[in-house]
Amino acid sequence: MIDLVPASEEEAAGIVRAHAQEGRALAISGGDTRSGFGNAVNAEDRLRSTGLSGIVAYNPGEMVMTAKAGTPLAGVAAALAENGQMLAFEPMDHRALMGTSGEPTIGGVFAANVSGPRRFVAGAARDSLLGIRFVNGKGEIIKAGGRVMKNVTGLDLVKLLSGSHGTLGFLTEVTFRVPPRAKTEETIVVSGLNDAEAANAMAAAMALPVEVSGAAHLPLTVTWKFLGGELPEGEATVLRIEGLPSSVDSRAAKLLSAMAPFGQVVRLDRAASRQLWQEIRDVAPYADGTARPVWRVSVAPGIGHQLVAALRLEAGVDAFYDWQGGLVWMRMEADPEADLVRRFVKALGGGHATLIRASAEARAGIPAFHPEEEAVALLSRRVKQSFDPAGIFNPGKMG
CATH class of the missing domain: 3.30.70.2190 (Alpha-Beta Plaits)
Structure with a gap:
């Protein structure tokens, strides 16, 4: 795979336009620390945000920061720590769990809506996001929210792009809240x-x-x-x-x-x-250097332990609980048991089971993200068509 690393937003837009005109797929990536997460992307070229780096605007008194999408997360955290501030949603570092290297980027955090233990009281990453700049699948530069402009499309672009895993657009800049850090x-x-x-x-x-x-x-x-x-x-x-x-x-x-x-x-x-x-x-117990399947399951807080108990009757599973029991991290001993996991989630009232880690062979035959209800899936397809009509961004990523 060939890495394309634009040094400007305009250069990124040009790369996207060229690929859209030729119908050539693009894998979208930041620091590539979540490589292997989601279903495989069939693309020869990878568009990376790491050339778009730097804090654009930061006034601690306003408790808002604007940074280019490829800015290393460590740099953002260091600047905030100097001023007694933080990212409230406590983003996870996937490297140890996924066995990857590189540097997490602030754009990647928002693109994957990465949220940690404080999420159940402070909200997810997308809840801190105020504004974005991104390149859509036509190679157009779009601005929404934050210090830029109000969104008048009828869609909340800020929320849509956060958690879309690069399937709707290539993030170039993000504006987000930075509350005080606890003493x-x-x-x-x-x-x-x-x-x-x-x-x-x-x-x-x-x-x-x-x-x-x-x-x-x-x-x-x-x-x-x-x-x-x-x-x-x-x-x-x-x-x-x-x-x-x-x-x-x-x-x-x-x-x-x-x-x-x-x-x-x-x-x-x-x-x-x-x-x-x-x-x-960072899910330390399962950062074991293996490809044994790891699930991230979100359910009602009182349901998590019931799910694990039911699964243990059918399969080899280890688990621990975050978010008052509403987030279950599970490592399977052998097969991902996707049908079993998702059937039990549905039987216990519903939720989302995401396959975070598995072998390439296992991921090839399993939708990594929880299947959407038919009406939601239809809406998702329409949104994808609107943002990326040629279907070049991360095809197959969302499984």
Whole structure:
């Protein structure tokens, strides 16, 4: 595959126009850190955003940043940290899980709507996105939202492009919110709960006026893979509190007291808490250098443990839970068992099961993204036709 790395938005538009006129497919990529995610793209050329790099505008007082799409995520994070700000949605770094290299880009984060543990209280990546610039499948430069202009097309272009995985357009610039970063954090660890008991404990914690910003459950099969094996013995149900030091101390004490009836309870300090949630964010237990299938399943918070219990009767599966149990990370021992996973998701009330990692052979025969209902699929096809009439962007990516 030939990499095409434009140095300007206009150059990118010219490349797209030429490919559209010839009907030649383009793989769309940023830092290529999610290579192998989604279904294979049949293209000889790959259009990459890495030549479009740099922070365009940033006034910390406005809590808004504009950056070119190929700007390394690390550079964005460093600039925000210098000013006590952050990306609220806590984007995952896929490299260890996917076995890839390169540098994640801010455009790639929004194109894939990458969201981490704080997502269930702070929203997804797309909820922080205010404006975009992108090249559509005709080679036209489009501006929407943010500091540029209001969208008058009848479609929310900002939300549509976020999570489209490069199938609708080539992002060139993004404008997004950057709220203050918490001064400190602590994590309460409740030990010894099974999956169902943990779901009840997390629900109880979320009902308290203590502003929990992270809620996850780590069964025995994975606890030893976090914090270098230094978590307390037994299953770990972990609850994060963030904010000003005095507030965090007070709220953490209240949460500890409320969780004591559920099991043995300890507090992790800021350093240990940050390391733990980074490892949860990046799915550390399954970053094992293999191609064993990994699913990312989003369901109602009280349903996650039921899904895993049902699957364990039929297949070899390991799992842990984020988002108060509503996000289930599952690693299968052998076959992806796509039909089984999605059948059980539907039977338990619905959700989305996305195949994040699998061998090339497995991905060739399985839609990586959860199949859409017929009416939604029809709308998606119409949107795709509108944005990319020649069908050159990432054909087959969304499976």
